[in-house]
Amino acid sequence: MFLVALNGFFVAAEFGLVKLRQTRVQSLATRHGMRGRLLAKVHGQLDAYLSACQLGITLASLGLGWIGEPAFAQLLMPLFSLIGVESEKLIHGISLFFAFSCISFLHIVVGELAPKSLAIREAEKISLWAATPLYGFYWAMYPAIWLLNTSANAVLKAAGLDTDHGHDSHYSTEELKLILRGRRANVASEIGSSTGAYSQDEWNTIAHSLDFSRMTVSDLMRPSHEMVCLRRDLPLRDNMQVVARHRFSRYPLFEDASGERVAGMIHLKDLLLARQAGSTLEDLSRYVRPVQYVKPDMPALELFRRFRKGAPHFALVGHKNEKPIGFLTLDNLLGALVGQIHDEFRQGDADWTRMDDGTLMGKGSLPVVSLERALGIDIDEGKAESVGGLVIQALNDLPGEGQRVEFEDFDVVVKKMKGPRIVLVRVYPKVFDDEGG
Numbered sequence: 467m468f469l470v471a472l473n474g475f476f477v478a479a480e481f482g483l484v485k486l487r488q489t490r491v492q493s494l495a496t497r498h499g500m501r502g503r504l505l506a507k508v509h510g511q512l513d514a515y516l517s518a519c520q521l522g523i524t525l526a527s528l529g530l531g532w533i534g535e536p537a538f539a540q541l542l543m544p545l546f547s548l549i550g551v552e553s554e555k556l557i558h559g560i561s562l563f564f565a566f567s568c569i570s571f572l573h574i575v576v577g578e579l580a581p582k583s584l585a586i587r588e589a590e591k592i593s594l595w596a597a598t599p600l601y602g603f604y605w606a607m608y609p610a611i612w613l614l615n616t617s618a619n620a621v622l623k624a625a626g627l628d629t630d631h632g633h634d635s636h637y638s639t640e641e642l643k644l645i646l647r648g649r650r651a652n653v654a655s656e657i658g659s660s661t662g663a664y665s666q667d668e669w670n671t672i673a674h675s676l677d678f679s680r681m682t683v684s685d686l687m688r689p690s691h692e693m694v695c696l697r698r699d700l701p702l703r704d705n706m707q708v709v710a711r712h713r714f715s716r717y718p719l720f721e722d723a724s725g726e727r728v729a730g731m732i733h734l735k736d737l738l739l740a741r742q743a744g745s746t747l748e749d750l751s752r753y754v755r756p757v758q759y760v761k762p763d764m765p766a767l768e769l770f771r772r773f774r775k776g777a778p779h780f781a782l783v784g785h786k787n788e789k790p791i792g793f794l795t796l797d798n799l800l801g802a803l804v805g806q807i808h809d810e811f812r813q814g815d816a817d818w819t820r821m822d823d824g825t826l827m828g829k830g831s832l833p834v835v836s837l838e839r840a841l842g843i844d845i846d847e848g849k850a851e852s853v854g855g856l857v858i859q860a861l862n863d864l865p866g867e868g869q870r871v872e873f874e875d876f877d878v879v880v881k882k883m884k885g886p887r888i889v890l891v892r893v894y895p896k897v898f899d900d901e902g903g
Contacts, residue, residue: 473573477523477577477578481589482592482593482596483512483593491505494594501594508604517614517615518603521614671804674802674804678770682762682763682764683763685834690725690790692831696732698729698750702748709734716779718793762784762792769799780793781793830854843876856873865880868881878892
C-alpha cells in the first residue's frame, strides 16, 4: 500500500500543479509563508517538477510490479496449504493472477483516479501540501531527472523539434471567447437564469476587447472621403457652416479642395477662445495644431495608448506630405471596444440600419469588423478593409448597381455606386433569402 500511496502522491502533485493558476500561486505565496513561497518556486519551474512527478510515478509503478507478485504469493500461501495445493507452477499462476488484478485495481483507483480527481477539485490545498516533499524529491533525484530530460531533449532535436518551448499556457482569442461563453452558459444553467452571469452587454464588451487586441488601424479606419474638414481657401462663413452642420470638436484643415495637403488640426476650443479675445478668425491657419499620422498596419491598441497619453484624439492614416487614405478618432476606437457611441447630436447615426425584413443597409466604406459585429459572425476578409472592398475582392472586378454577391453567411447587394466606389450596400443574412428590394 505504501507504493500505491506514493504513486497517488505524485499523481496528485502533478495534476494539482497543472491545474493551479499562476495568479493564484502569487496569492498563495503571500498568504502561506514558507510553504507558499516554496510552491511558487516549484510552480515557476513547472516542466522540471512535472518530470520529477513522472519519475516518481514510474518508480512507484515499477516497484509495485516488482514486489507485488511475491507479496501476494506469501499472503496466499496459508490458503494454498489449507486446500492442499503444492504445485509451484499452479501457485505461481494463481498468485500472478490475483496480484495483477488486485494491484491493477489499487493502482488505478487509489493510485490514479482518486488522487487525480482530488487534485483537480482541491488544486490549491494539494499543491501546498505536496510542494515541500516534491521539492525534496526533485533535488534528491536531480541527477536522474537531469539525465532523463537531457535524453528526451536529444530525441526531440533528432526529430527536428524545438526543445526550448517554455510552458505554453496562452489561449487564442477564439479559445478565450469559447471559455467565457461556456462559463456564462454554465452559471446561467446552474441558477436557472442569467442573473449572476455575464449580461449580454458585458459579454459583448469582453468579446470586443479580445478582438480589439489583434486589430490594426486599417481594420477600423474610415475612408478619407468621409472626413469632415475645414478649408483654408474658403471664407470663414463657409467653414462655420460646416462646423454648425456637423458639430464635431476637431476638424482637419486642408489647404484646398483637393485634400492633398493637410495644414493641421483645428480645435473649436481654440476658435472660441480667439473669438472671445476679439480675433476675427479669418485666417484659420493661425490656430492649427499638429496632426498625427499613423501607418495602416499600426496595432489599434498602440493608437489607443497614444490617445490615452494625451495625443490629439484624431489621427490621419497614411504618410505625411501625401494625401491621407483614411482617419481614426477616439470614438472609432471606443466603438470597436464597447459598441457604437451616440451623443446628443447623432442619436440615430448607426453604422448599419436594420430593415423590417432583417436585412442591413449601410455604406460600402464601413469596416468589415462593423459588419461582423452587426451579424455576430467572423468574416474571412482576406486583404479587404471595408465592406465595399470585400465585394470587389470577391468579384475581382467592380460591381454594378443591383448586383448580388454571395458569401458563406450572407449576401451583399450593391445599391448605389459613385464612379469606382461602392456607396451603399444591403446585406442579406443567409436566414433571409428574400431579396425584397
